[in-house]
Amino acid sequence: MEVYIDVKNLSFYRGKRAIYDDITLQIPKGKITAVMGPSGVGKTTLLRLIGGQVVQDSGSLTVDGVDIAAASRKELFEARRKMGMLFQSGALFSDMSVFENVALPLQEYTSFDKEMIRDIVLMKLQSVGLRGAADLMPSELSGGMARRAALARAIALDPDLVMYDEPFAGQDPISKGVLVELIQRLNSAANMTSVLVSHDVEESLSIADHVCLLSGGSVILSGTPDEVRSSTDERVVQFLNGLADGPVAFHYPAKDYREQLLERN
Amino acid sequence: MAVFKYLFDSVYGFFDAFGQAGIFLFQTLFRLPVRFSEALRLYIRQVYSVGVLSLVIIVVSGAFIGMVLALQGYTILTRYGSEAAVGQLLALTLLRELGPVVTGLLFAGRAGSALTAEIGLMKATEQLSSYEMMGIDPLRRVIAPRLLAGITCMPILALIFSAVGIWAGMMVSVQWLGVYEGSFWSSMQQSVYFDTDVMNGVIKSFVFAIAVVWIAVYQGYVCQPTSEGIGRATTRTVVMGSLAILGLDFLLTAAMFGDF
Numbered sequence: 001m002e003v004y005i006d007v008k009n010l011s012f013y014r015g016k017r018a019i020y021d022d023i024t025l026q027i028p029k030g031k032i033t034a035v036m037g038p039s040g041v042g043k044t045t046l047l048r049l050i051g052g053q054v055v056q057d058s059g060s061l062t063v064d065g066v067d068i069a070a071a072s073r074k075e076l077f078e079a080r081r082k083m084g085m086l087f088q089s090g091a092l093f094s095d096m097s098v099f100e101n102v103a104l105p106l107q108e109y110t111s112f113d114k115e116m117i118r119d120i121v122l123m124k125l126q127s128v129g130l131r132g133a134a135d136l137m138p139s140e141l142s143g144g145m146a147r148r149a150a151l152a153r154a155i156a157l158d159p160d161l162v163m164y165d166e167p168f169a170g171q172d173p174i175s176k177g178v179l180v181e182l183i184q185r186l187n188s189a190a191n192m193t194s195v196l197v198s199h200d201v202e203e204s205l206s207i208a209d210h211v212c213l214l215s216g217g218s219v220i221l222s223g224t225p226d227e228v229r230s231s232t233d234e235r236v237v238q239f240l241n242g243l244a245d246g247p248v249a250f251h252y253p254a255k256d257y258r259e260q261l262l263e264r265n
Numbered sequence: 266m267a268v269f270k271y272l273f274d275s276v277y278g279f280f281d282a283f284g285q286a287g288i289f290l291f292q293t294l295f296r297l298p299v300r301f302s303e304a305l306r307l308y309i310r311q312v313y314s315v316g317v318l319s320l321v322i323i324v325v326s327g328a329f330i331g332m333v334l335a336l337q338g339y340t341i342l343t344r345y346g347s348e349a350a351v352g353q354l355l356a357l358t359l360l361r362e363l364g365p366v367v368t369g370l371l372f373a374g375r376a377g378s379a380l381t382a383e384i385g386l387m388k389a390t391e392q393l394s395s396y397e398m399m400g401i402d403p404l405r406r407v408i409a410p411r412l413l414a415g416i417t418c419m420p421i422l423a424l425i426f427s428a429v430g431i432w433a434g435m436m437v438s439v440q441w442l443g444v445y446e447g448s449f450w451s452s453m454q455q456s457v458y459f460d461t462d463v464m465n466g467v468i469k470s471f472v473f474a475i476a477v478v479w480i481a482v483y484q485g486y487v488c489q490p491t492s493e494g495i496g497r498a499t500t501r502t503v504v505m506g507s508l509a510i511l512g513l514d515f516l517l518t519a520a521m522f523g524d525f
């Protein structure tokens with residue numbers, strides 16, 4: 001297995017709270033890796049660490065051999081050019097049409113002429129089913145369409161790595177199905193490395209080649225989807241089956257319920 | 266003791282924020298565009314939304330302020346029989362003071378708040394992160410055109426404000442109140458100097474523009490990306506921008522016209 005992203009003994013604190021406490025994980029090249037875990041476990045933070053938008057407090061993180069935290073501004077921007085990221089909200093630029101959004105990375109980084117850029121943009125939009133929506137503004141798109149348009153933008157430069165931040169959250173079943181198929185197709189056709197951050201168990205397990213389960217600031221399981229399904233670890237079982245009772249507490253820490261109700265002011 | 270700690274923290278916080286904002290301004294101004302045609306397009310788009318769209322409020326306020334000044338000036342000057350000096354009064358007040366200051370205050374309310382809210386919302390919807398992840402510097406792409414457009418538009422708006430004010434004041438005093446037109450213009454011509462009055466007004470509005478637009482884009486860029494945070498940042502832009510204009514106006518007036 002060739003490693004694309006290598007995280008070693010990484011710790012990251014937000015204020016005094018440890019988001020990651022000494023985690024180690026590897027993301028293989030050319031595969032779809034799903035990073036899963038309950039909300040608030042810092043899945044999105046992992047993507048931001050990979051993109052160099054935040055820097056870890058200790059440990060190391062390399063992407064394709066480049067140490068992101070130690071990279072100069074130029075090296076970092078160079079590395080980001082090979083990454084595409086699909087944000088949770090899509091994050092389309094609201095002052096540009098769908099076409100301009102997808103064309104922007106091409107205009108910025110290639111010396112293609114107008115015709116060529118137009119053709120590439122139309123091809124990318126065709127692959128996400130939005131060629132007809134090229135002239136619409138982001139405010140005119142539904143949530144699912146915005147995310148697909150953002151996906152077209154993320155893959156405009158044919159990056160080596162695509163990161164998906166909760167691609168399935170808030171999508172209807174049809175969009176979900178389309179996205180699952182798209183991610184799979186992109187990954188196999190262009191030999192990209194995909195990192196998928198999600199808490200949608202079924203969709204993620206169905207397309208992932210490799211799964212990392214995070215909980216409480218550490219990696220509790222790393223393996224194939226089958227290994228995850230057959231795991232007997234209490235935390236994994238609780239997460240996969242959506243159980244309220246288990247090692248991961250459903251309730252935010254509070255004082256005794258009965259006591260609080262009986263309290264007089 | 267707590268009072269001293271509070272004082273120290275506030276002063277420290279102020280200088281800390283000021284320093285951060287200074288670095289931010291420096292980085293924005295000295296990051297040159299990669300493609301000039303693209304940069305020009307972005308700049309012109311901002312000139313439209315910051316400058317052209319502010320024209321209505323500037324022209325309307327300029328007209329009313331000019332008319333009120335003419336009325337007030339006429340009623341006082343006519344007591345001394347020197348109502349012809351209303352032209353001089355109008356031109357000097359508008360060019361030296363009211364043009365730059367009122368334009369600055371209106372600009373902070375109209376364009377400054379819009380800039381803060383727009384940039385704040387771009388931050389909240391991850392658009393700024395998105396630029397960063399694309400390897401495109403948001404300071405260069407988003408902040409710089411807005412900053413430059415604001416700084417170049419405001420002096421022009423202030424001149425338009427003064428011109429409209431003088432014209433409206435002329436309408437009131439000459440057409441309505443019956444001041445002799447020849448003396449209206451000649452009193453103005455005798456007492457208004459291009460380098461001391463007009464240029465000092467332009468310099469003032471240029472300084473105010475830097476202050477207001479700098480505050481506006483910085484507040485948008487560093488705001489908490491929530492609806493509450495954007496609201497607070499927008500308020501801060503208007504309050505801090507207005508106070509900065511009034512404070513700077515005192516300093517500049519003292520430096521330009523103070524006789525010491």
